[in-house]
Amino acid sequence: xxxxxxxxxxxxxxxxxxxxxxxxxxxxxxxxxxxxxxxxxxxxxxxxxxxxxxxxxxxxxxxxxxxxxxxxxxxxxxxxxxxxxxxxxxxxxxxxxxxxxxxxxxxxxxxxxxxxxxxxxxxxxxxxxxxxxxxxxxxxxxxxxxxxxxxxxxxxxxxxxxxxxxxxxxxxxxxxxxxxxxxxxxxxxxxxxxxxxxxxxxxxxxxxxxxxxxxxxxxxxxxxxxxxxxxxxxxxxxxxxxxxxxxxxxxxxxxxxxxxxxxxxxxxxxxxxxxxxxxxxxxxxxxxxxxxxxxxxxxxxxxxxxxxxxxxxxxxxxxxxxxxxxxxxxxxxxxxxxxxxxxxxxxxxxxxxxxxxxxxxxxxxxxxxxxxxxxxxxxxxxxxxxxxxxx
Amino acid sequence: xxxxxxxxxxxxxxxxxxxxxxxxxxxxxxxxxxxxxxxxxxxxxxxxxxxxxxxxxxxxxxxxxxxxxxxxxxxxxxxxxxxxxxxxxxxxxxxxx
Ligand code: SF4
Ligand code: SF4
Numbered sequence: 001x002x003x004x005x006x007x008x009x010x011x012x013x014x015x016x017x018x019x020x021x022x023x024x025x026x027x028x029x030x031x032x033x034x035x036x037x038x039x040x041x042x043x044x045x046x047x048x049x050x051x052x053x054x055x056x057x058x059x060x061x062x063x064x065x066x067x068x069x070x071x072x073x074x075x076x077x078x079x080x081x082x083x084x085x086x087x088x089x090x091x092x093x094x095x096x097x098x099x100x101x102x103x104x105x106x107x108x109x110x111x112x113x114x115x116x117x118x119x120x121x122x123x124x125x126x127x128x129x130x131x132x133x134x135x136x137x138x139x140x141x142x143x144x145x146x147x148x149x150x151x152x153x154x155x156x157x158x159x160x161x162x163x164x165x166x167x168x169x170x171x172x173x174x175x176x177x178x179x180x181x182x183x184x185x186x187x188x189x190x191x192x193x194x195x196x197x198x199x200x201x202x203x204x205x206x207x208x209x210x211x212x213x214x215x216x217x218x219x220x221x222x223x224x225x226x227x228x229x230x231x232x233x234x235x236x237x238x239x240x241x242x243x244x245x246x247x248x249x250x251x252x253x254x255x256x257x258x259x260x261x262x263x264x265x266x267x268x269x270x271x272x273x274x275x276x277x278x279x280x281x282x283x284x285x286x287x288x289x290x291x292x293x294x295x296x297x298x299x300x301x302x303x304x305x306x307x308x309x310x311x312x313x314x315x316x317x318x319x320x321x322x323x324x325x326x327x328x329x330x331x332x333x334x335x336x337x338x339x340x341x342x343x344x345x346x347x348x349x350x351x352x353x354x355x356x357x358x359x360x361x362x363x364x365x366x367x368x369x370x371x372x373x374x375x376x377x378x379x380x381x382x383x384x385x386x387x388x389x390x391x
Numbered sequence: 392x393x394x395x396x397x398x399x400x401x402x403x404x405x406x407x408x409x410x411x412x413x414x415x416x417x418x419x420x421x422x423x424x425x426x427x428x429x430x431x432x433x434x435x436x437x438x439x440x441x442x443x444x445x446x447x448x449x450x451x452x453x454x455x456x457x458x459x460x461x462x463x464x465x466x467x468x469x470x471x472x473x474x475x476x477x478x479x480x481x482x483x484x485x486x487x488x
Pocket of ligand 1: 436441475476477
């Protein structure tokens with residue numbers, strides 16, 4: 001039986017990488033991800049984890065080293081945050097296009113300038129189109145569980161794609177939580193060995209990442225897209241089997257009191273926990289509100305969003321990133337796009353909040369929901385509203 | 392490759408577009424990028440091999456008589472060999488339309 005231990009979430013993430021017995025970790029420390037790789041370096045140095053830890057001079061090199069190690073079929077992990085994720089940017093596309101199952105925890109952090117080490121989702125949104133599978137988690141337990149799932153999903157021969165697990169910086173990385181850490185045998189049972197089908201091998205030479213002239217490039221991109229979309233079935237299968245084995249259940253869009261709700265709030269990441277307390281308060285006061293939590297960001301869960309939003313009158317989306325000069329929060333834009341062709345759809349209201357680590361309290365979420373209802377009734381002359389900005 | 396490149400569909404590609412046939416870049420004709428070609432007057436050639444060393448395409452081969460000759464399947468017509476050859480064996484000549 002798994003033991004429930006009190007641990008900092010970052011340490012639990014590192015311990016999970018030890019449980020799956022990663023072969024190679026290459027990383028560069030950056031706040032608020034540092035504790036993850038620091039602890040991994042410690043585990044390797046103490047001989048508790050038999051892996052190669054490759055310290056590098058930048059995140060660009062970290063991801064490049066991960067490409068090489070994943071290409072020989074080694075189980076590969078890295079972690080980063082904010083500016084570090086941006087410095088990796090071009091190499092992220094190479095990982096997904098070459099179909100290398102690199103697994104990465106991202107401790108979500110705001111982007112400079114001004115310098116901010118605190119959490120928001122501007123780093124996530126900037127890497128939206130890099131072709132990685134992307135999963136949001138809400139608390140430490142989910143970070144551990146979904147990291148296990150990430151290894152199994154990414155390395156599945158039907159998938160072979162890199163996976164990011166998004167964990168809010170500080171709000172999750174630096175808190176101490178009671179977490180069920182699985183036993184080694186349970187993990188071995190759940191995550192089979194990595195068997196990359198066409199690894200770099202001197203006895204069977206292959207070339208990876210070659211150039212593609214215009215006559216073939218579109219075909220390579222479509223192959224990648226078909227595969228990323230199809231990965232959803234494997235993700236669902238993995239979450240189902242995880243539920244059977246560990247009794248904790250995950251799905252692409254999770255709902256809280258949403259079935260009969262007239263008004264829905266959609267959040268992702270750690271805000272979902274606080275938001276659910278606001279829903280409790282408002283339900284107790286007789287208001288017909290519910291919460292949707294977006295867990296799977298890529299591949300985007302179109303059907304699940306349509307299904308979940310269908311019966312509501314108003315859907316309020318709270319983004320933690322901006323799209324400057326654009327239509328509102330990036331998540332909200334996609335949700336609007338997903339619902340646009342539907343015959344029956346709620347009014348969608350866009351809020352942006354929690355930028356650069358700004359907290360939103362339970363009362364704050366109640367205020368967002370009430371304002372959202374008001375905007376849906378009276379309309380608004382702006383595309384979106386930044387919650388709590390002082391004017 | 393079983394099919395020519397312009398007939399491959401996305402389903403024909405290996406995962407990640409990995410190339411499993413070693414050395415198949417040799418099938419790639421770069422000679423048609425050329426607008427000028429090197430023409431040799433081997434009477435003046437001292438078989439020093441300097442042109443071979445300078446050719447950025449690596450396409451200059453020694454023939455059976457020991458002369459250094461460009462393989463026009465790959466030669467991109469850059470003219471470096473003509474410039475570097477000290478005995479002026481090589482002249483660059485415009486390709487016909
Ligand atoms: S550089 Fe000139 S002389 Fe020397 S081998 Fe080449 S063609 Fe002959
Ligand atoms: S023209 Fe350029 S590519 Fe062609 S043989 Fe001479 S050096 Fe090589």
